[in-house]
Amino acid sequence: MAHEQFFIDPFNVFLVTLTAFVGFTTSLFSRPYMRVEVARGRLTPGRLRLFHSMYQLFMATMLTALTTNNLGLLWVMMEAATLSTVLLVTLYRTPAALEAGWKYFILCGVGIAQALFGTILLYFAAEKVLGAAGVSALLWTHLDAVKDELEPVVLGLAFVFLLVGYGTKAGLAPLHNWLPDAHAEGPTPISAVLSGLLLNVAIYAVVRCKVLVEGSLHSPLPSRMLMGFGLLSVVLAAFFLWRQRDIKRLFAYSSIEHMGIIAFAFGMGGAVANFAALLHMTVHSLTKSAIFFAVGHAAQKTGTQIMERIRGLITTSPTVGWGLMLGSLAILGLPPFGVFASEFLILTTAMREQPWATPILLAGLGVAFAAIFGRVQPMVFGETTAKRLPHPPALLPVFVHLALVLMLGLFIPPWLAEWYRAAAHLIGGQ
């Protein structure tokens, strides 16, 4: 059965593509960016080597987690992803970075231990149906084929642990505490891949498990739990956004909010909501990593991450200013960007299927809009006494990402729409 350990289906194919693409552009961004950090004396060449090797290891774990058919191996890779990034979060060795790294390690370690318990329970239920041969009982395709026969009591219990475990990694409230710290204190390329890729893969793991559990339980319990955690994350993040002074923390909370929206959409289920959630995963990942690239340059040029001290980017460095402004508008869901399309689909589906949740979602989005736009606007257009920088930074990845998000808002290529549709069907779009 060795040939069944890895697989590609409509659900993971677009995530693999997205992960490889964002991983590639982030590495293009990180080379000059990290070089400046070394030149400024924040890093030694040895630590730069650590950064680049751990970055590659992290990409390997992400891609293995996405393509493996074995739920046990998926767990192993999620844990390995944490381990490979812990030393990257603490790369600058400042007290704050060490604290962020420790929090990241312990919270994600404990969280992922819950997911291991959930995986054990899943195996326990599967073994009864698929036999103790041991090899096939954790393969997702085999489990999916027999999900009706799996013991519902055990699977229900397993899902609670799996959701808490992988939910911690996805930054769902109330277990999101590690996320803003790790994003703010780690180097910017790591913030970009944590937000853009790791969170997606964690949500992917939750959804894979949800398909199995829902098939066995025949009750809306897993969906309701996902919706509940999702809404809680949206609301909590929206209000924490107001209290931020650090620009990277601001966008980290925005990631929590968007993960909440995605979890809520997957919780609603059905062909349209699943389609929208998949689209939202794609556009959020592209936009958020673009924003972090721009933020990284802005923070590097002004030498601070405190928003009050960053002013007038449009005069000092127009490309960074425009990148940040357009990225923020895109992430806030303004048309014609792709985030608008997916959020619109999610909201209209919510109005039809879960009308009670619509005002909560709208309020969350509105509050987030005011919080982020109110802070980004003076950073870009505010008065400044700083001089215009002589050389424009290389921001190609930012504009490539934003162009793709714009394109997805106006036109989704048929083959991509077909992937989404097939994936939405696979994860339970009736």
Add this chain to the structure above:
Amino acid sequence: MTALPLDLQILNALAALLLLVSFAMLSQRRIVTLVSLLALQGALLCAATLLLAWRTGENHLYLSAALTLALKVIFLPWLLYRLIRRLGVYWDTEPLLNISGTMLVGLLIVVFAFGLAQPIAALASTAMRSAIGIAVAVVLLAFLTMITRRKAMSQVVGFLSMENGLFFGAMSATYGMPMIVELGVALDVLVAMLVLGVFFFQIREQFDSLDLHHLEALKEED
């Protein structure tokens, strides 16, 4: 009521000892002793795995017993002892909740764990299904150890004890996970400890101590 066969009696006794060690960890403030208790827990786990392997004839259990012996009884305790010596942290400070209070909470947790394990144990067909409750209790007690301690080192011991509990749970419910997963988990634990070793030195270099109250600066600002 018929008496259980001798090997099952021994297995249940080992499970009970595991729970006892978890309680000892909860009350222990000397970090060196805490690591010794962790090694003891590993040894009990290894013995239980061996006995189960012999009883069921499942060959892969011998391999996981060997893995447990190498990693949890020998290597990790050695690594932790070395870290303790080189960092000079021998005592944890007063726990956040006093010891008798923690013990009472621990008792409640055990009752809860057995309640949680009831539906699983009822479905299990393995010889050790009665031990599933104990495994859940070990995991939750380790969690309690982690949240009541201030020193980074004690939290790590709690983390490893939690992993022991999960391993024991997998063993008593299903005779262990597939080999590839078990190997992967062991590798992750190993790497986690090595990363932590590096990490501890970074913390020490920065703060001159491993007390976690230094790591409480990152809070939401008002």
